[in-house]
Amino acid sequence: MSKYMLIMRQTDETNAAFESSGVSFEEVIAMMGRFNQSMIDAGVLLQAEGLDDAKNGVVVDYSTETPTVTDGPYGETKELFGGFWVLDVPTIEDAVEWAKRAPLAGPGMKAEIRRIPSIDEFPQDNEWIRKEREWRETTGQL
């Protein structure tokens, strides 16, 4: 088994389409709830978080000599992150199949799927990897 992260990605366009769709917050919770429950019932969901509205977020841009701090929304940046799930499944294809079942829709709405490498895959004699391992150990995140 490996861990995969399903990252919810949307754009301003997705959000606008959603706002004009008339879908209520309760309906969103119910749809997400059913999807999450199906993964819990299948024994594959390890973690899930949704992010607060991008307009309450801040972007730090490093393309200038000193980083530029911009309040959300992100100006010309179109890609927004909405939240993520962490799944415990044998292959990326399983993660893709779960992603297809997510109640996500609308123009520009996407889910990106990335494997989460284990810390065991990094050089274990590296000082910083050792420190990170210690932190993971003491905080139960190994």
Added chain:
Amino acid sequence: MARDHRPAVSDQAQRAVEAVWRIESARVVGALARYTGDLALAEDVAQEALAEALVAWRDQVPANPVGWLLTTARRRAIDTFRRRSALDERYVALAHGLAEGEATSGGDAPPSGSDVLWDPDAIGDDVLALMFTACHPALSREAQIALTLRVVGGLTSEEIARAFLVPVPTVQARITRAKKTLAVARAGFGVPDAAERPERLAAVRHVVYVIFTEGSSATSGDDWIRHDLAREAVRLARVLTRLVPDLYTSLPRGSGPSNAGGSHEIAETYGLLALLELTAARFPARVDEAGRPVLLEHQDRRRWDRQAIRRGRAALARAVADGRGLGAYGLQAAIAEQHAVAASVAETDWDRIVLLYEALGRLAPSPVVELNKAVAVAMAFGPAAGLALVDRIDGLPAAYHPLPVVRGELLARLGRTAEARAAFLEAARLCGNAAERAVLEGKAAGLA
């Protein structure tokens, strides 16, 4: 990899179909079995649908893969029944089922939709019924395991064969025979009666446990494949903890008094999950860089999976919260928890482990439990106390080499070098694993 002759696209398509199958097969076979009342037939037609999907989905997985699989499998079921004699009682049963909603459905026209079979509220019941039927007492343990992995886990015969290091035809024969046995035993399909349920649930838990130990005992060669087997067992245990409580909260009328055992069943199911999570947490530390097994006392505890430990402890807390006392899995999980929370062998609460083994020995007496208890006693009260227990153990097979290993360790700690050396040599003689034998011979040589 024997994939060289396939174009990459097709290979990817096949992996996508397999992923769909792993996610959906239990629900598909469960719904078909509920519909036909016949797990063997359901499995046959589901496999036929899967074979068709591998061809038909080459370019694209359909939007509703479950519906596609169900509709296709159902058509195959109807074809099968049509080929059989009208006197076949299962045909009569199906015809009866059809009369309720699908009486006019022709063999050529697809059924009006998979929704006839598809009852979202029944999914949990179907999967649970699948587990109960696959672990039916008329089946041998091997057959139960193969059938569970096949119909609940969605594993192919090839995957099961690789996991158990047996030839593919052996697995296929086991599954065929299992299905025939279910038929002659008139096993039917469904959740057993309340009276039968404790025993049947115990069988289901045991099969999940055996799948886990099969997977976790691998230490070399194809071990990553077998780790997947252990992980599948953990997943099945998670699924069970989701489904078993429903058995006792949403039962149909007339099941009142029999619910009394429910909290114990729920607790013991959580106990099983806790045991598997806590044991799997140690996997990363179980072999060294050269692939040799590392004993618990020498494991680098920093490599243990803390997230798995947290999940295991949460499951154990759920089992304990029930307040009726832990069962055999819960007690083993509690022992594993003591190791999981200890920073080292020396800092382990061995007194508590001794008590837990005593409770386990009363609940599920076995010489292996006694041997483990003796080790804990030696850690808590010294090697002499442990050795006294070891020498009283009765009923182990003569070739069980862990016994002389433990004797050797305890004798060595007592300074009885010659006896310790003899014990290690005896253990080496009995041991089937070359790597382990070398370690034992090394220990004996070190005492010379």
